[in-house]
Amino acid sequence: MTQQPALDFWFEFASTYSYPAALRIGALAAQRGIAVRWRPFLLGPVFKQNGWTTSPFNMYPAKGRYMWRDLSRICNAMELPFAEPPSFPQNTILAARVALIAFDEGWGEDFTAAVYRAQFGERKNIGEPETVAAIIRALGRDAGEVMNRAQSDANKLRLRExxxxxxxxxxxxxxxxxxxxxxxxxxxxxxxxxxxxxxxx
Amino acid sequence: MTQQPALDFWFEFASTYSYPAALRIGALAAQRGIAVRWRPFLLGPVFKQNGWTTSPFNMYPAKGRYMWRDLSRICNAMELPFAEPPSFPQNTILAARVALIAFDEGWGEDFTAAVYRAQFGERKNIGEPETVAAIIRALGRDAGEVMNRAQSDANKLRLRExxxxxxxxxxxxxxxxxxxxxxxxxxxxxxxxxxxxxxxx
Structure with missing residues (x-):
């Protein structure tokens, strides 16, 4: 008996290159019979260890300019909507907490795709609870109920861990x-x- | 009359990912009928603008560990020799100056490949003039004569520019x-x- 091959996909909603990755990993893994475990996490604490208080794309302008251009080329080739968001990086903690619940319940992939499209395709601010709520509702869920569970101490701890x-x-x-x-x-x-x-x- | 498509290839001898790029760009460009202009330059002044005094791979250990592992996988897949060098980054100013002359004279690609292999495949220190001299000699050139020209004021200025x-x-x-x-x-x-x-x- 052989186990199904598996891959953990670690993503952060504020990460620009996670957008194309999240939108293509599902099909590519399925073609190969690989199970994907979606692992939302926060880059803030990771960057803090480096002494950074913002994204390196903001700290180094040449690198930042390049990244937006490069991302637009990648989205173009994938026929994904792309528009540089008015604010970057956005606060992603609520979206990440909701994602944990969404993946438990089988609607995580749709939620993740919608959050990325809103942020990097539609110039929305996913740091605003109303943006997240609208995405949850569009997926046929009770936004208030989901967001309450997302903000529970147990779920907050889970994201930290x-x-x-x-x-x-x-x-x-x-x-x-x-x-x-x-x-x-x-x-x-x-x-x-x-x-x-x-x-x- | 159509002009031949062209691509400028900007590389730094201390750049780890420039090694596989330098070793594969020639064949890939030739297959497509693209002329490559090889542009050695120094990353030091670029990094200095960011306030960095060393490679980000040294500043951020997790990123550095990953890079060496990733580079070893890439070299493996390309069947290129790989061995993490004893010192990193190495002083590449002499090698870059020699490269300018070597490309003028048509032996730049061989020189560049040999410098990268020495540094990232054979654990040599290309910051030592004797390492550079041995590479020049192995390509059938007069190392002393080439290195004198490389260290001329005009050639130093050219690399700065x-x-x-x-x-x-x-x-x-x-x-x-x-x-x-x-x-x-x-x-x-x-x-x-x-x-x-x-x-x-």
């Missing part, structure tokens, strides 16, 4: 991919390599 | 690729995208 796990795994950015044997891959452009690794025996 | 040009182009890391219409791509993993862009009309 997941972020601590990311740091323990050596994760320093998003998107990151970790195979069952602990191999780490970083960046949307490493998704295919991570999937190939997950299939190795 | 080339580095300033990189900064003006918005380059913030290596390898970088710039098409004739000014489109910038950063990273070994963007080489194919840059080549595709160079072919657009």
């Amino acid at each position: 997941q972020t601590e796990e990311a740091i323990r795994l050596g994760i320093f950015g998003a998107p990151s991919f970790v195979t069952s044997d602990g191999e780490l891959f970083w960046g949307n452009d490493r998704l295919e390599s991570a999937l190939d690794w997950a299939l190795r025996r | 080339q580095t300033e040009e990189a900064i003006r182009l918005g380059i913030f890391g290596a390898p970088s690729f710039v098409t004739s219409d000014g489109e910038l791509f950063w990273g070994n993993d963007r080489l194919e995208s840059a080549l595709d862009w160079a072919l657009r009309r």
Whole structure:
């Protein structure tokens, strides 16, 4: 009896390159028979360890300008909507907490895609609770009820622990991919390599 | 009459991901009929603008550990020799100055490949003039004569100006690729995208 190959997908809603990764990992993994475990986490505590208080894309303007241009090319090639958001990075803690619940209940992938599209395709601010609520409602759920559970102490703790796990795994950015044997891959452009690794025996 | 498509390849000898890029760009560009202009430059002045005095791979240990592992996987897949060098980053100013001359004279690609292999495949220190001299000699040239010209004021100035040009182009890391219409791509993993862009009309 062989186990299904698996891959952990670590993403942060404020991470620009996590957008194309989140929108393509599902189909690519399914084609290869790989199970994806979606692991939302927060980059803030990771960056804080480096002494950063914002995204490196804001700290280094040349790098930031390049990133937005590069992301627009990638979205174009994937035919994904793209528009540079008015504020960056946005506060993603509520969206990440909701995502934990959504993945438990089987609507996590749709929720994640909708959050990324809103932020990087529709110039919305996902840091505003109303934006998150509208996404939840559009997926046919009771936004108030879901958001109450998302903001429970137990769920807050769960997100903190997941972020601590990311740091323990050596994760320093998003998107990151970790195979069952602990191999780490970083960046949307490493998704295919991570999937190939997950299939190795 | 149509002009041959062209791509500028900006590389720094201390840049780890420039190693696989330098070793594969020649064949990939030739297959597509694209002329490559090899542009050695120095990352030191670029990093200095960010307030960095060393490589970010040294400043952020998790990122550094990941980079060496990732580079070893890439070299493995390309069947390139790989061994983490005893010191990093190395002093690359002499090698970059020699490269300017070598590309003028048609042996730049061989020189560049040999410098990268020595540094990242054979644990040599390319900051030592004797390492550079041995590479020049192995390519059938008079090392003393070449190195004298490399260290001339005119050639030193040329490298400084080339580095300033990189900064003006918005380059913030290596390898970088710039098409004739000014489109910038950063990273070994963007080489194919840059080549595709160079072919657009």
